[in-house]
Amino acid sequence: MKIDAHQFAVALAPGALLALLGLGLGAIFAATLAPDERAVLGEMIAPRVPLLVLGWAVLAIALGALARRAHAIWVTEPARLAEAAQATAAGGAPHRSAPPAEAACGAGARALAGVVDELARQRDGLRADIDARVQEAARGIEQERSRLAALMSELTQSVVVCNLDGRILLYNNRARLQSRALSSVPALADGAELIGLGRSIYALFDRELIAHALESVQRRLLRGAPQPSAQFVTSSQAGQLLRVQLAPVRDPSAVPGDAAQLSGFVLMLQNITREFEEDAEQDRLLHGLTEGSRSSLGSLQAAVDMLELPDLDAPTRERFLRVVHDEVRAMTARLQSLAASASQGLKTRWPLEDMLGADLVQAALRLIEARSGARASAPEVDAGLWLRVDSYALLQALASLATRLVDEFAVKRVQLRLRRAGERAHLDLVWAGTAISTETVTSWESSPMTVGDRASPLSVRDVVERHGGEFWFQRERALQTTFFRFLLPLAPPQEQLEAAAVLRSESRPEYYDFDLFQPGIQARELDERRLVDLAYTVFDTETTGLDPSQGDEIIQIGAARIVNGKLLRQESFEQLIDPGRSIPAAGIPIHGITPAMVAGQPGIAEILPIFHAFANDTVLVAHNAAFDMRFLQLKEASTGVRFDQPVLDTLLLSAVANPHQASHELEAIAERFGIAVLGRHTALGDAILTAEVFLRLIPLLADKGVHTLGQAREAAQRTWYARLKY
Structure with missing residues (x-):
C-alpha cells in the first residue's frame, strides 16, 4: 500500500510540536533558576527521563492519531468527495451515489455528499428530460439521415471525403470494403491500416498527385465552372490500379464570390485492375494474331513469287496471281484496320481529361521553375485551346525534360508554346543556344522520367503513347533555338459558366466526422x-x-x-x-x-x-x-x-x-x-x-x-x- 505523505506528516506533527514545546519551556524555566537550583533540578529529573519520554510518546501518539483523524475528516475526504463530484460531472452515465464512510468523515462531509448526490440526481433528471426533447425534435432528421446513409451504403462506387490536410472525414461501406482489396495483408489487417476517420489519404495516394488534381480543380473554380472535377489513374502500394475522380468541397464560410475557397475534396474510387488486366490480355492476343498474320502474309507473298515462274502456263498463272493478290490485299487491309482499332482502344482506355491549354501551361511553368531552377515563360499560348490530356503525366514529362536540360546542358531559361496544328495541338518546350544530339533525345525519350528526387515508372514515350500523339525535337536555325514538340489531341471547347452550383454531398454514411474539416491542426x-x-x-x-x-x-x-x-x-x-x-x-x-x-x-x-x-x-x-x-x-x-x-x-x-x-x-x-x-x-x-x-x-x-x-x-x-x- 502506498504511504500517504500528507497523512504521515500530519501524524508526526503533534509529537514534534509537543517535543519542541517541552524543550522550549524547559529551557525558559531553567534560565530563571540559580546555578545551584539548576543542579538540584537536574539531579531530580535525570532518573525520571525515561518516564518523561514515555509520557511524551504516549501523548504524541494520541495527539498524532487525533490529528490524522481530523486530517482525514476535514481534508482527505472532502478532497476525495470533490474528485468524485468532478468524475460525476465529467461522466456521461447517470450518477451512482457513493458517500464517504460514516467512520471516515464528519457530519459536514456527509451533508456535503448528500447535497452533491441530490444535485447529481437533479442533473440526471434534467439531462433525461433534455435528451427526450432532443430525440423527439431530431426524430425526423434521424430518419432522413438513415435514408441517406442507406443510399450511400448501397452505392457501387467508393466515396471518400477528406479535408485539405488529406485527413479522411467520411467514407462509405464500399470504400471500407475496397480498402481490404488494396491492403497488402487483407486477411490480417482487413484494410484498417489504410482507411479510417482521421487517417491520411496519402497512405493510398501520392501527395503530389492529389495536389495537382486540387490545383486543376481550383483553377476551374476561379474561371466560374459550376462543378469542376479532375480524374486520374494510379496504382496502390499493393499493385492495384485505381481510377480516381476528385471533386471539391466548398468552404461554406468563404466570402461570397470567392469560388476557389475549398475546405476539402471528395474522391470517388474505382478499382480497374481486373478490367485492365483483361484488356491487356486481349491486347496481347491481338498483337500475337497481328504479328502471326503478317508472317503468314510474307510466306504467301513468297508463294506468289513462285507462281511467277515461267514454266506455268499463262492462263493458270494469271488466275492464281489475281486470286492471291486480291486475298493479300484484303487480308492486309483487314489486319491493318484491326491493329489500328486495337491501338486506338489501348490509347483511349487510359482516361484523359478535358483541360484548358492555358491552365496546363501555367501549371507547367510553376512546376518547371520549382523543380529545375530554370526561369520559364510562355509568350505564345492560344488562350482558347482545349486539350484532352493526362495532365499529371504530361506535366511530369515537361518538368523531367527541363530538369535534364538544366542539369546536363546548363540551360538557364526555357519557354513554352501552345498552338493549334490542324486537328491537333503543338506543345513546345523551347530553349536557346545549346543543341543536343539525336542519340541524347532518344535516350531521354525512352528512359524513366526523373523530377528532382522523385522517379516515375513512365518514360516520355509512354506519356506520348498514352495520348496517341507524337514527340520529336527540332532546331530553328534562324532564331538559334531548339525545341521538343508534343503533338496532343484537342478537346471540344467548353462553355464558361458563372459559378452558381456548389458541389454538395448530402449523403451521411456510417463513417463520418465533419468536425475534421477544421484545417491547420497538423502544422x-x-x-x-x-x-x-x-x-x-x-x-x-x-x-x-x-x-x-x-x-x-x-x-x-x-x-x-x-x-x-x-x-x-x-x-x-x-x-x-x-x-x-x-x-x-x-x-x-x-x-x-x-x-x-x-x-x-x-x-x-x-x-x-x-x-x-x-x-x-x-x-x-x-x-x-x-x-x-x-x-x-x-x-x-x-x-x-x-x-x-x-x-x-x-x-x-x-x-x-x-x-x-x-x-x-x-x-x-x-x-x-x-x-x-x-x-x-x-x-x-x-x-x-x-x-x-x-x-x-x-x-x-x-x-x-x-x-x-x-x-x-x-x-x-x-x-x-x-x-x-x-
Whole structure:
C-alpha cells in the first residue's frame, strides 16, 4: 500500500510540536533558576527521563492519531468527495451515489455528499428530460439521415471525403470494403491500416498527385465552372490500379464570390485492375494474331513469287496471281484496320481529361521553375485551346525534360508554346543556344522520367503513347533555338459558366466526422497541441505472463482509435498471436486464451508491422503503458518495427486528475466514472474501456491546467506511479 505523505506528516506533527514545546519551556524555566537550583533540578529529573519520554510518546501518539483523524475528516475526504463530484460531472452515465464512510468523515462531509448526490440526481433528471426533447425534435432528421446513409451504403462506387490536410472525414461501406482489396495483408489487417476517420489519404495516394488534381480543380473554380472535377489513374502500394475522380468541397464560410475557397475534396474510387488486366490480355492476343498474320502474309507473298515462274502456263498463272493478290490485299487491309482499332482502344482506355491549354501551361511553368531552377515563360499560348490530356503525366514529362536540360546542358531559361496544328495541338518546350544530339533525345525519350528526387515508372514515350500523339525535337536555325514538340489531341471547347452550383454531398454514411474539416491542426508541434485535437490509438495486450525480459510473449493485441474526441468503435484492431511458446495454465482463466486458439495464428513479427501501420500518425494510449510498451520495445531488434510516437498512460493521468483517490486501477476508475465494464481482460475490451476512461480524464486534466500533450506527459512523469519499471 502506498504511504500517504500528507497523512504521515500530519501524524508526526503533534509529537514534534509537543517535543519542541517541552524543550522550549524547559529551557525558559531553567534560565530563571540559580546555578545551584539548576543542579538540584537536574539531579531530580535525570532518573525520571525515561518516564518523561514515555509520557511524551504516549501523548504524541494520541495527539498524532487525533490529528490524522481530523486530517482525514476535514481534508482527505472532502478532497476525495470533490474528485468524485468532478468524475460525476465529467461522466456521461447517470450518477451512482457513493458517500464517504460514516467512520471516515464528519457530519459536514456527509451533508456535503448528500447535497452533491441530490444535485447529481437533479442533473440526471434534467439531462433525461433534455435528451427526450432532443430525440423527439431530431426524430425526423434521424430518419432522413438513415435514408441517406442507406443510399450511400448501397452505392457501387467508393466515396471518400477528406479535408485539405488529406485527413479522411467520411467514407462509405464500399470504400471500407475496397480498402481490404488494396491492403497488402487483407486477411490480417482487413484494410484498417489504410482507411479510417482521421487517417491520411496519402497512405493510398501520392501527395503530389492529389495536389495537382486540387490545383486543376481550383483553377476551374476561379474561371466560374459550376462543378469542376479532375480524374486520374494510379496504382496502390499493393499493385492495384485505381481510377480516381476528385471533386471539391466548398468552404461554406468563404466570402461570397470567392469560388476557389475549398475546405476539402471528395474522391470517388474505382478499382480497374481486373478490367485492365483483361484488356491487356486481349491486347496481347491481338498483337500475337497481328504479328502471326503478317508472317503468314510474307510466306504467301513468297508463294506468289513462285507462281511467277515461267514454266506455268499463262492462263493458270494469271488466275492464281489475281486470286492471291486480291486475298493479300484484303487480308492486309483487314489486319491493318484491326491493329489500328486495337491501338486506338489501348490509347483511349487510359482516361484523359478535358483541360484548358492555358491552365496546363501555367501549371507547367510553376512546376518547371520549382523543380529545375530554370526561369520559364510562355509568350505564345492560344488562350482558347482545349486539350484532352493526362495532365499529371504530361506535366511530369515537361518538368523531367527541363530538369535534364538544366542539369546536363546548363540551360538557364526555357519557354513554352501552345498552338493549334490542324486537328491537333503543338506543345513546345523551347530553349536557346545549346543543341543536343539525336542519340541524347532518344535516350531521354525512352528512359524513366526523373523530377528532382522523385522517379516515375513512365518514360516520355509512354506519356506520348498514352495520348496517341507524337514527340520529336527540332532546331530553328534562324532564331538559334531548339525545341521538343508534343503533338496532343484537342478537346471540344467548353462553355464558361458563372459559378452558381456548389458541389454538395448530402449523403451521411456510417463513417463520418465533419468536425475534421477544421484545417491547420497538423502544422503545430505535437507537444504544443491540445489533447482534444489529437488522434489516439488506445491499445492493450494480453501476454503469457508478466515478465517480458524473461521470455513472456504477446498473445493478443487489441486497439481502438479516438479521433476528434470520439471513440471509433467500428475502426478497431484485434488479433491473436502465436507466442511460439506455451501459455501458462494459471493465466488462461484470466484472459481466456487457450493454446488451441493461438495455434496457426501469425507470429509477432508478422503482426507488429500491421499494428504499426494502424497506429501510425497517432498518440499511443494504454493503462499501465510501461508494461505494454516494454513488450513492444523488446521486439524492435527482431522485427525492425519501432513505435516512436508519444505515449500517454491512463494510470498516471488518473493520478494527476484525482490525486486523492485510493486506487487507480482500470476497474476503479471506470466505476468512478460510471462506465460499464464489459469484455475485461480481452485486449480489445480493455482497449475500449481504457479509451472511455481517457475521454473522461481529458476535461478533468483541463481543470488541473493540463491542456496540451506536453503538459500531460510532464505531469504524468511527476506522479509516484511513473517510477514503475518492467
